[in-house]
Amino acid sequence: MADELTPDELLDKIDYGADSGNWMDTTKSVQIRPGMYCYAAKAESVETLGLPNARPWNPVEEDWKLPDDWQQILHNGIKERLERFRTFKIFMDVCVRCGACADKCHFFLGTGDPKNMPVLRAELLRSVYRNDFTTAGKILQNIPGGQRLGGNRPLTLDVLKEMWYYFFQCTECRRCSVFCPYGIDTAEITIMARELFNLIGLNIDWIATPVSNCYQTGNHLGIQPHAFKDMLEFFVEDLEDITGVDCTPNFQKKGADILFITPSGDVFADPGTYTCQGYLILFKYLKDKYGLDVTWSTYASEGGNFGFFTSHETMKRLNAKMYAEAKRLGVKWILGGECGHMWRVIHQYMDTMNGPADFLEVPVNPITGTRFTNAASTKMVHITEFTADLIKHGKLELDKGRNANRIMTFHDSCNPARGMGLLDEPRYVINNVCDNFYEMPPNTIRENTFCCGSGAGLNAGENMELRMAGALPRATALKHVHEKYGVNTLGTICAIDRAALSTLCEYWVPEVEVAGIHELVGNALILPGEKERTEDLRMEPLPGCEEEE
Amino acid sequence: MTQKYLIPLAAVFLLFLVAYTGAGAGLGWFFGIVFPYLAIIAFLVGFVIKVMGWAASAVPFRIPTTCGQQKSLDWIQQNRIDNPDTTLGVFVRMLLEIFTFRSLFRNTKAAFNRNASNRITYSWEIFLWVAALAFHYAFLVVLLRHFRFFTSPVPGVVQFLEALDGIVQVGLPGLFLSGVVLPAAVLFLLARRLFDAKLRYISQASDYFPLFLILGIAATGISMRYFTKVDVTGIKEMTMGLVTLSPTIPDGIGGLFYGHLFLVSILFAYFPASKLMHLGGVFLSPTRNMANNTRAKRHVNPWNYDVPIHTYQDYEDHFRDKMIEAGLPVDKKE
Ligand code: SF4
Numbered sequence A: 001m002a003d004e005l006t007p008d009e010l011l012d013k014i015d016y017g018a019d020s021g022n023w024m025d026t027t028k029s030v031q032i033r034p035g036m037y038c039y040a041a042k043a044e045s046v047e048t049l050g051l052p053n054a055r056p057w058n059p060v061e062e063d064w065k066l067p068d069d070w071q072q073i074l075h076n077g078i079k080e081r082l083e084r085f086r087t088f089k090i091f092m093d094v095c096v097r098c099g100a101c102a103d104k105c106h107f108f109l110g111t112g113d114p115k116n117m118p119v120l121r122a123e124l125l126r127s128v129y130r131n132d133f134t135t136a137g138k139i140l141q142n143i144p145g146g147q148r149l150g151g152n153r154p155l156t157l158d159v160l161k162e163m164w165y166y167f168f169q170c171t172e173c174r175r176c177s178v179f180c181p182y183g184i185d186t187a188e189i190t191i192m193a194r195e196l197f198n199l200i201g202l203n204i205d206w207i208a209t210p211v212s213n214c215y216q217t218g219n220h221l222g223i224q225p226h227a228f229k230d231m232l233e234f235f236v237e238d239l240e241d242i243t244g245v246d247c248t249p250n251f252q253k254k255g256a257d258i259l260f261i262t263p264s265g266d267v268f269a270d271p272g273t274y275t276c277q278g279y280l281i282l283f284k285y286l287k288d289k290y291g292l293d294v295t296w297s298t299y300a301s302e303g304g305n306f307g308f309f310t311s312h313e314t315m316k317r318l319n320a321k322m323y324a325e326a327k328r329l330g331v332k333w334i335l336g337g338e339c340g341h342m343w344r345v346i347h348q349y350m351d352t353m354n355g356p357a358d359f360l361e362v363p364v365n366p367i368t369g370t371r372f373t374n375a376a377s378t379k380m381v382h383i384t385e386f387t388a389d390l391i392k393h394g395k396l397e398l399d400k401g402r403n404a405n406r407i408m409t410f411h412d413s414c415n416p417a418r419g420m421g422l423l424d425e426p427r428y429v430i431n432n433v434c435d436n437f438y439e440m441p442p443n444t445i446r447e448n449t450f451c452c453g454s455g456a457g458l459n460a461g462e463n464m465e466l467r468m469a470g471a472l473p474r475a476t477a478l479k480h481v482h483e484k485y486g487v488n489t490l491g492t493i494c495a496i497d498r499a500a501l502s503t504l505c506e507y508w509v510p511e512v513e514v515a516g517i518h519e520l521v522g523n524a525l526i527l528p529g530e531k532e533r534t535e536d537l538r539m540e541p542l543p544g545c546e547e548e549e
Numbered sequence B: 001m002t003q004k005y006l007i008p009l010a011a012v013f014l015l016f017l018v019a020y021t022g023a024g025a026g027l028g029w030f031f032g033i034v035f036p037y038l039a040i041i042a043f044l045v046g047f048v049i050k051v052m053g054w055a056a057s058a059v060p061f062r063i064p065t066t067c068g069q070q071k072s073l074d075w076i077q078q079n080r081i082d083n084p085d086t087t088l089g090v091f092v093r094m095l096l097e098i099f100t101f102r103s104l105f106r107n108t109k110a111a112f113n114r115n116a117s118n119r120i121t122y123s124w125e126i127f128l129w130v131a132a133l134a135f136h137y138a139f140l141v142v143l144l145r146h147f148r149f150f151t152s153p154v155p156g157v158v159q160f161l162e163a164l165d166g167i168v169q170v171g172l173p174g175l176f177l178s179g180v181v182l183p184a185a186v187l188f189l190l191a192r193r194l195f196d197a198k199l200r201y202i203s204q205a206s207d208y209f210p211l212f213l214i215l216g217i218a219a220t221g222i223s224m225r226y227f228t229k230v231d232v233t234g235i236k237e238m239t240m241g242l243v244t245l246s247p248t249i250p251d252g253i254g255g256l257f258y259g260h261l262f263l264v265s266i267l268f269a270y271f272p273a274s275k276l277m278h279l280g281g282v283f284l285s286p287t288r289n290m291a292n293n294t295r296a297k298r299h300v301n302p303w304n305y306d307v308p309i310h311t312y313q314d315y316e317d318h319f320r321d322k323m324i325e326a327g328l329p330v331d332k333k334e
């Protein structure tokens, strides 16, 4: 937990108008401060994927043990990316520094650090671009004071360190991009910067180790196949206690109808585990009622993709497993669980990187007959799209009363909101499994949603001050509905959120719990042959079943 | 950080003086003919090079920023403009972006009240949008009005625009609305940069320079029209000479005009190398000009290359014994 700083101390630090000097003057004084940065990637993890410059190093030490020609590597890396990504090139050129994005970033709002304004974050790299890649920059280099006047900087070690510090204070949430008149997406710039850092071995461990685990073992947490099976079976036992029904799932079942992939976090940590149990209940229900055959896989046991926070190439390497496994098992299509960045990867990248998935069928829900034409090419459907469709067609028998103790609000996760537009499907599901739902203020939901503050690989333990500062805008909005409507549950469709928002709540709004949407579905869904339930998936008494005092 | 705006301000003054005195010293041919031609060439060539440079970069992924409900199930209302899945939707989104600055319209302002509520509050911040729209449209009107100097006879549309712009019918010569709106908007944009701490922090000399330059252009233009009467017939003779590629330098054109023309020329020449290229960039921004239908229609990455992956076979080889022991299906038994 944020043991160093209390919420009050954190609030004391915020001032949106403090620094008005020349930001370039303070570059040298950038202190990589504990609480705000993540530990360096372990050498072994970098080695697993054969990425460059694996070695032990420490961001707070003077010597970062960089290759001798690191400047050249980065220079070439920037050049290559300018050619490969029109986004990058245009975003480097067209920002007018209008400041519309400045106070849209949760890290700026929570820290007041002016270098956390998206525009300035981008300027850290743009200043190098201007200096080394534009004609004007090259001319200004030769005029005394010209570089400074143009806001241009040569790529020195200090500049590199500063960039590293601040590009690992961006959660790639894209909120800034919504407000920019040219759609400049600082997330995209952060993606480029992190790709560049990886060329010289500057990843953080909270990203590198999950990536290495996922590559080798199949999931971020490094859960081995037998252990993965054990963990699900453990849930099955609990579910049997709660419902009286055996919800044993299929593993690697060849010829199943659907392959289901979800983030491994849901198998591993509360409250994600309850969401996972919700999936098991749903699949059991569909199997018994309609004969739908869903399989899990221990090989493709990770929906999330921390490769996305490393480089496009690493993302592709991790993502490849989904189609490979679907093909090997001969399923018809793939169903994806509740996760944020996983869905940005699937929605906007997967088919392009690892498709075409012509060995799969255009997803059709055999129970309702709905053709998911919006996923006709990628052949992967989001579980809330799937469940919403089932509910709409009256195919699920639901008892809302079992969630009557939940007064809900919903946190739109950044990636499904701004990299996909999945907004109303989860709301539809919530409203059908629960009676009490209140929205947070409009500036903080849907496409304007605020990040949990821990996305894009920043949900480590050592950067807790950063995370809790970044969480403040979300927490403020949550506190508002908590006080106004008595909201006690924050719904979300993201595995990182389930972990990160729980920490957020504990720190800022301790009265609120976090729940995945399919946890609520699991509570409400009436399984054929179930016993009278007295407990919810958390093994707490259902409303009306509380013990008499 | 006064240099960031004092140097651009001084530069604009200096540029004006150079042309003003230069023209008086018999260099009218340079400021009236050579430099304007060079500037136009620099503008056109620079603009084209820049845009072609952008177009030459690949668009490997379809990554629009979605600002509304996606198209998914038939009964869920899609936001066709902010999250378009068709070319038509994208077209409308781009039209609104380019002509009404839709994203800027969303602008909010955050404030944090430490001791009273400890809340972050947001208010709608419309002024940037208003000023930006006012500035761009006033600039466009001024630009189009100037076609009266480059056409003969003056086309009806230009005359109509002039009539519209002068609709208030105040003063003689009649006041143009754009002549008021343009400098006012520029001053507002300048004031934001100078007085808002966040803006002051992010602003560079290259943000102040175009503002001062345009202010200089407006000031010289306005004073020619309303205060120091200039020889309009002579000027038109000269500008017509420029467009018909038979340049002449009539006598009696004041230094003020050369100053005005020189600043305009500088603006054109400077344009392609500066942030003003957002004019071109806004059309090409992949987060706005692409449809959000990546799952429905495959997007092809021109440089997609094969990568090493950890195959199922590798995985099974690694874990076979444990998998068998746990009762998980395997492809090869040993
Ligand atoms: S909103 Fe866009 S143009 Fe304005 S400062 Fe931010 S990134 Fe630059």
Ligand code: SF4
Residues within 6 Å of the ligand: A104, A105, A106, A107, A117, A118, A121, A169, A170, A171, A172, A173, A174, A175, A176, A177, A186, A187, A190, A451
């Ligand atoms: S993407 Fe999100 S975290 Fe990154 S700069 Fe923009 S608003 Fe901040």
